[in-house]
Amino acid sequence: MSLKLDLPSVCILALTSFGLLTNSAAASDQNSMKMATPIPYGIVTPDNIETQLGDLNFFDGVPDAAIAEKVYNLYDFSQAYQAYLNGLKIASMDAMLRGIEDWGPANTTVVQFAELMDSKALFLTPNTTSIYQTAVLRLSDEPMVVETPPNVLGFINNAWFKYVMDFGNLGPDEGRGGKFLILPPGYEGKVPTDGYTEIVQAETFGHWVLWRGYLDEDGSPNTAVSQTQKQFRIYPLSQADNPPEMTFVNVSGEEFNTIHLMDARMFDEINNVIQSEPLKGESPELLGYLATIGTIKGKEFAPDDRMRAILERAAAASSVTVKTLISKPRAKEAYWYPGESNWQNAFPGGAYTFTIDGALKHDIRSAFHFYATGITPAMAFKSPGNGSQYAFTYRDSNGNPLDGSKTYKLNVPANVPAKDFWSFTLYDNQTRSMLQTDKQFPALGSNDVGLVQNDDGSTDIYFGPEAPKGKETNWLQTVPGKGWNTIMRLYGPLEPWFDQTWRPGEIELIQ
Numbered sequence: 001m002s003l004k005l006d007l008p009s010v011c012i013l014a015l016t017s018f019g020l021l022t023n024s025a026a027a028s029d030q031n032s033m034k035m036a037t038p039i040p041y042g043i044v045t046p047d048n049i050e051t052q053l054g055d056l057n058f059f060d061g062v063p064d065a066a067i068a069e070k071v072y073n074l075y076d077f078s079q080a081y082q083a084y085l086n087g088l089k090i091a092s093m094d095a096m097l098r099g100i101e102d103w104g105p106a107n108t109t110v111v112q113f114a115e116l117m118d119s120k121a122l123f124l125t126p127n128t129t130s131i132y133q134t135a136v137l138r139l140s141d142e143p144m145v146v147e148t149p150p151n152v153l154g155f156i157n158n159a160w161f162k163y164v165m166d167f168g169n170l171g172p173d174e175g176r177g178g179k180f181l182i183l184p185p186g187y188e189g190k191v192p193t194d195g196y197t198e199i200v201q202a203e204t205f206g207h208w209v210l211w212r213g214y215l216d217e218d219g220s221p222n223t224a225v226s227q228t229q230k231q232f233r234i235y236p237l238s239q240a241d242n243p244p245e246m247t248f249v250n251v252s253g254e255e256f257n258t259i260h261l262m263d264a265r266m267f268d269e270i271n272n273v274i275q276s277e278p279l280k281g282e283s284p285e286l287l288g289y290l291a292t293i294g295t296i297k298g299k300e301f302a303p304d305d306r307m308r309a310i311l312e313r314a315a316a317a318s319s320v321t322v323k324t325l326i327s328k329p330r331a332k333e334a335y336w337y338p339g340e341s342n343w344q345n346a347f348p349g350g351a352y353t354f355t356i357d358g359a360l361k362h363d364i365r366s367a368f369h370f371y372a373t374g375i376t377p378a379m380a381f382k383s384p385g386n387g388s389q390y391a392f393t394y395r396d397s398n399g400n401p402l403d404g405s406k407t408y409k410l411n412v413p414a415n416v417p418a419k420d421f422w423s424f425t426l427y428d429n430q431t432r433s434m435l436q437t438d439k440q441f442p443a444l445g446s447n448d449v450g451l452v453q454n455d456d457g458s459t460d461i462y463f464g465p466e467a468p469k470g471k472e473t474n475w476l477q478t479v480p481g482k483g484w485n486t487i488m489r490l491y492g493p494l495e496p497w498f499d500q501t502w503r504p505g506e507i508e509l510i511q
Contacts, residue, residue, distance in 0.1 A: 124371065184202055416446065
């Protein structure tokens with residue numbers, strides 16, 4: 001008996017799910033036995049299956065050595081494919097921490113974009129209007145104290161890229177500045193209880209600390225920068241009476257890379273974290289995928305030629321998968337206005353855990369970690385007048401990819417529901433960082449001097465390689481031969497955004 005399966009070449013996840021009842025000789029002989037009973041349809045599989053792997057021959061369900069090797073190649077590919085898609089977040093955090101530590105050691109170095117972040121930085125989807133400031137917290141055998149400045153939006157994420165805590169305006173210090181005690185994994189010593197805004201039990205040793213300050217009313221970053229230099233500290237609890245000096249490094253305008261690799265070397269980045277962190281806090285299922293391909297804590301990750309070839313194919317397949325998931329999602333909840341618009345929502349359902357109706361949305365989580373960085377409930381929950389809200393798109397009104405060789409127009413209707421301001425920033429589809437053009441900051445918004453409004457209060461934004469005549473102040477440059485995407489940010493979003501009585505226009509192709 002033979003069955004031909006038309007299986008996709010990118011990822012074949014199961015062969016045995018295509019079972020059919022077979023009239024093999026073994027089955028026929030068994031039917032004559034005294035204890036034989038009818039076998040329900042779908043339990044017995046054929047002994048010969050023709051697939052894109054070739055003919056797979058079994059003896060009553062048992063493969064020979066050559067067939068077993070083919071099947072295990074398939075199985076290992078499927079495990080590597082899942083390990084990549086679900087482990088991408090771990091590689092992203094590893095690259096972030098290493099990128100920051102290139103400028104100085106953990107716990108004593110603060111990297112500041114004191115004149116804002118520009119398009120030279122390889123950093124996932126940052127904005128051009130906040131003062132980004134960041135540090136690496138690495139715990140050891142004793143608690144660490146983190147003192148934070150006032151009037152910032154800050155958070156800590158752990159080595160598995162999971163949320164740990166907020167600080168600043170949406171944290172327990174309520175924007176006044178805080179003092180936090182972070183306990184290392186497995187800590188059983190005495191814990192002081194007085195004098196701390198919050199005491200947090202960590203699950204990993206490595207942590208990313210990020211906070212964003214605000215420009216002064218005159219557009220200067222000086223207050224946010226100086227407040228951090230005056231108040232931000234990381235030190236061991238045992239050195240509370242004499243904390244070590246902090247080093248503050250201004251990296252504005254510098255080349256700065258925090259982005260993980262996309263080829264098979266990503267598995268090495270993931271292995272870096274597996275070897276250095278306690279496994280508590282990460283999914284046993286993900287750890288199982290990784291173990292299958294040889295990423296096991298305490299053991300050298302040394303794939304042989306067979307496995308290395310499989311990892312390379314899995315990385316290639318996974319990379320195009322995640323690019324598809326972010327740029328053209330099929331889930332309705334991934335869109336702000338399903339069926340009517342291509343504007344997408346990074347946190348569908350307000351779920352910063354990516355769990356909706358009890359189900360973890362693997363596609364949405366993988367897409368997010370490919371595209372963006374930073375996990376905090378503050379980015380997802382509804383709080384009119386506070387924080388920020390985001391909508392992004394890779395496609396024009398016709399659903400076609402945005403092309404840097406073409407010219408587009410976007411109408412931003414009047415009365416944008418943003419208490420503070422709104423902006424659009426352009427990003428490179430490959431690096432997911434700011435699009436590198438002739439402009440230092442590839443962004444435009446309501447705070448930009450010279451931005452022209454229409455008579456009805458709306459604003460037209462133009463995108464293209466050259467500015468349409470007379471529209472220079474409302475134009476964002478794109479790069480011929482490159483795609484691009486954009487994020488709309490509303491700072492201090494108001495109720496008309498949440499109830500969708502106000503919505504942005506679509507990006508219309510005009511040339």
